Amino acid sequence: MQPDLSNALTAAPALLGWLFVHDSPEGLTAGYIVETEAYLANDAASHSYRGKTPRTSAMFGPPGYLYVYFTYGLHYCVNIVTGPAGSGEAVLIRALEPVEGLELMRSRRGNTIDRQLTSGPAKLAQAMGIDRRHNGESVLAQERFRLVPGFIAPRVVQTTRVGITRDAEKPWRFYVSGNEYVSKQQWHG
DNA sequence: GTCCTGATCCTCT
DNA sequence: GAGGATCAGGACG
Numbered sequence: 376m377q378p379d380l381s382n383a384l385t386a387a388p389a390l391l392g393w394l395f396v397h398d399s400p401e402g403l404t405a406g407y408i409v410e411t412e413a414y415l416a417n418d419a420a421s422h423s424y425r426g427k428t429p430r431t432s433a434m435f436g437p438p439g440y441l442y443v444y445f446t447y448g449l450h451y452c453v454n455i456v457t458g459p460a461g462s463g464e465a466v467l468i469r470a471l472e473p474v475e476g477l478e479l480m481r482s483r484r485g486n487t488i489d490r491q492l493t494s495g496p497a498k499l500a501q502a503m504g505i506d507r508r509h510n511g512e513s514v515l516a517q518e519r520f521r522l523v524p525g526f527i528a529p530r531v532v533q534t535t536r537v538g539i540t541r542d543a544e545k546p547w548r549f550y551v552s553g554n555e556y557v558s559k560q561q562w563h564g
Numbered sequence: 565g566t567c568c569t570g571a572t573c574c575t576c577t
Numbered sequence: 578g579a580g581g582a583t584c585a586g587g588a589c590g
Contacts, residue, residue: 412571422571444571444586446570446572448583452571467571469571536571538572540569
């Protein structure tokens with residue numbers, strides 16, 4: 376069974392509850408997706424907004440591709456490409472609930488409490504051992520990366536995206552309400 | 565070539 | 578709540 380990746384705006388909430396698996400040489404890590412953001416075509420906050428460049432080329436690949444980028448000089452973030460190939464849409468994975476490979480995650484993350492192992496886009500990339508080498512790999516190929524049905528989110532909160540300046544008012548962030556691994560809960564407003 | 569910005573995290577206070 | 582770390586891509590000349 377595979378998720379519906381035909382459109383970023385529907386895929387972002389639909390991916391909540393799916394188990395994201397990375398079967399790496401060091402060992403297997405996996406976590407439930409509990410927070411996502413949609414980045415669309417013609418979206419000023421999206422890396423694809425200014426067209427295809429060498430850095431963003433994976434984002435214009437077929438659905439299921441990973442788009443992994445380096446930012447702030449020290450962090451990696453992971454997106455799953457959606458929409459038809461060439462559309463430049465993707466879903467940013469912002470938080471996971473750790474399920475398998477906790478020891479490996481702890482060793483990759485260094486000293487931190489378990490609740491902060493994967494509670495942010497760069498944290499989960501580090502915990503899962505994902506970096507630039509994995510840019511352009513597919514989660515649909517049933518190889519190193521996989522998506523496995525997990526749970527149906529009982530309640531999904533939709534709100535604005537984090538850390539962007541352009542198109543900041545668009546409510547294209549989704550998270551599992553009450554999950555303790557969500558990076559920033561919104562309590563009101 | 566130079567300049568600037570950034571889909572973040574961590575460590576203080 | 579504020580600020581520093583740290584670097585690659587992209588815009589511009």
